[in-house]
Ligand code: ADP
């Protein structure tokens with residue numbers, strides 16, 4: 001056996017980066033979440049060649065102080081978390097302080113940023129985790145992060161990338177979810193020079209559904225709203241006659257975070273009781289709001305899973321909200337016609 005040695009920080013960083021940055025869509029997710037956490041009301045995402053050529057995210061949020069710009073790229077560097085106790089009450093999408101470090105470790109990045117009120121902006125460039133000194137530079141209010149040549153220094157990962165079209169589709173799907181999860185933010189998504197999504201950011205979930213998922217899907221939806229204790233459930237579910245062939249149109253958010261959850265899926269489907277034909281599934285855009293202390297978001301590096309403190313209560317709140325809404329429109333008495 002070779003001797004045991006601690007890895008160099010460079011190799012350790014590359015390994016850690018692999019967990020956070022799996023593909024272009026993971027970069028877009030992290031950058032957009034940062035923009036949302038920065039309080040942006042408008043976010044523009046541009047990609048070229050599925051994000052492998054270029055990813056650019058522009059926001060009009062709070063910006064980054066010039067002296068903190070290099071720090072933002074260090075591992076475990078964050079403005080969103082201070083103490084161990086804070087971990088129990090996370091109200092931001094980010095908190096791990098890993099994303100910018102991970103992204104910069106496996107790409108060439110440029111940041112241009114200016115805080116509202118500052119007279120000039122600042123810029124930084126980095127390649128493969130090495131950041132150059134901060135430069136003073138004119139900039140609009142907010143932050144633009146440009147990521148080029150993703151995985152240029154990790155051939156193992158580069159080899160496993162799918163076709164550009166598949167990566168583009170993954171980013172487009174993600175953009176739908178992000179836009180739906182924040183109707184108060186105007187999202188624009190441009191792929192290879194073409195605008196493919198634009199939400200108004202008027203705060204209405206309905207508007208975001210319409211813009212992101214289209215008129216046809218919006219027409220099949222029934223609004224739902226309810227609560228159980230301090231758990232609030234609201235959004236839209238498909239009418240029972242509009243059961244779908246898969247679960248792909250089930251979109252859940254918990255406190256503004258898009259997540260995957262078997263518990264929520266089960267609760268939703270239970271709400272339909274026997275109203276759906278065998279092999280048909282409901283679609284939904286459902287938001288669950290609950291106190292930040294009642295949900296653990298520190299479950300997985302990609303933050304797409306959560307753990308509820310009171311799973312039964314969450315299940316019941318979703319189940320009853322959906323059932324009541326469907327009952328109220330008289331759905332319970334009519335069985336859907338065969339497709
Ligand atoms: P995290 O989001 O978990 O804090 P990141 O590595 O994603 O970690 O970002 C590090 C820090 O950089 C953030 O905590 C935030 O202070 C700052 N930051 C990143 N992106 C932006 C942005 N678009 N606008 C303002 N600040 C940002």
Ligand code: MG
Nearest residue numbers: 030034094099
């Ligand atoms: Mg982040």
